[in-house]
Amino acid sequence: MGLKDGGFERKSKASDEIPSSSMADIAFLLLIFFMVTTVFRNERERPIDWPSAAATEQIDEKRDNILYVWLERNGDIYINDRLVPMDDVAAIVGPVWLESGQRLIISLRADSQVPYRFVDLVQEQLKRSGAVYVVFATDLERRMTAERR
Amino acid sequence: MAIMNKKSKVSDEIPSSSMADIAFLLLIFFLVTTVFPRDSGLRVVLPEEAEEVEVSQRNVLHLQIQPNGVVVVRYGDSEDEQQMTPSAIEAIWRSEVAQNPNLIAAVKTHPDAAHQHMIAVLDALQLAGAERISLQLLEET
Numbered sequence: 237m238g239l240k241d242g243g244f245e246r247k248s249k250a251s252d253e254i255p256s257s258s259m260a261d262i263a264f265l266l267l268i269f270f271m272v273t274t275v276f277r278n279e280r281e282r283p284i285d286w287p288s289a290a291a292t293e294q295i296d297e298k299r300d301n302i303l304y305v306w307l308e309r310n311g312d313i314y315i316n317d318r319l320v321p322m323d324d325v326a327a328i329v330g331p332v333w334l335e336s337g338q339r340l341i342i343s344l345r346a347d348s349q350v351p352y353r354f355v356d357l358v359q360e361q362l363k364r365s366g367a368v369y370v371v372f373a374t375d376l377e378r379r380m381t382a383e384r385r
Numbered sequence: 386m387a388i389m390n391k392k393s394k395v396s397d398e399i400p401s402s403s404m405a406d407i408a409f410l411l412l413i414f415f416l417v418t419t420v421f422p423r424d425s426g427l428r429v430v431l432p433e434e435a436e437e438v439e440v441s442q443r444n445v446l447h448l449q450i451q452p453n454g455v456v457v458v459r460y461g462d463s464e465d466e467q468q469m470t471p472s473a474i475e476a477i478w479r480s481e482v483a484q485n486p487n488l489i490a491a492v493k494t495h496p497d498a499a500h501q502h503m504i505a506v507l508d509a510l511q512l513a514g515a516e517r518i519s520l521q522l523l524e525e526t
Contacts, residue, residue, distance in 0.1 A: 291427060
């Protein structure tokens with residue numbers, strides 16, 4: 237009799253709930269993990285007026301393989317937060333192009349009102365450096381979808 | 386005695402059962418509010434530096450972008466020119482490329498034309514599915 241009761245008692249001591257006391261630790265661990273591994277690009281955005289285009293597409297490329305070339309309204313060029321003279325663009329982009337294994341994508345972020353002569357000069361510089369994959373950075377233009385087809 | 390009993394029922398620990406909810410809420414909040422920089426635009430592949438290709442004039446559609454944004458369209462070997470807005474080019478390209486699949490769009494932009502005007506034409510061409518596009522500077526005559 238006593239032995240039977242003891243057996244039942246021992247079984248009932250095991251809790252049938254999933255222990256949730258460590259759930260907070262798990263969640264905070266995830267939170268801290270994501271905070272630590274998030275890499276922010278420390279490059280500042282130049283104040284430009286973005287051109288818009290309806291055919292804008294997303295660029296699926298690792299961020300390390302994208303180089304931003306900023307072209308302001310007065311023709312100033314900024315690469316990595318530094319003002320670069322027009323004639324030095326090829327010399328700066330060339331090594332980056334080779335380092336990336338010839339996969340580098342140039343995101344040309346030109347002001348919508350910049351005269352085209354500057355855009356053409358930048359293209360000539362990029363051709364000289366060898367970087368041929370260029371994206372004219374644009375904002376997606378919202379139009380009626382009926383108009384697109 | 387009754388009062389003493391009631392007091393002892395109140396737990397003197399900080400309730401930690403909702404801590405997980407708080408942490409997950411923070412996690413989800415930061416996941417949702419993280420904005421990734423927009424990497425979007427119009428893709429083009431520039432020609433290699435030494436690359437000069439002779440193209441028959443019959444296969445070229447000249448698009449000359451004027452400083453005011455008006456586009457002058459001229460078919461390779463003909464003399465007559467048409468003026469139009471960038472948005473009209475999409476339809477033109479579709480009808481022309483149906484007749485001649487080897488057609489090349491030669492986009493010649495005036496040096497003083499705003500970048501947006503060139504983007505508008507490039508946009509129309511890419512919407513129409515054009516792949517053979519040449520970007521040039523319009524030589525002043």
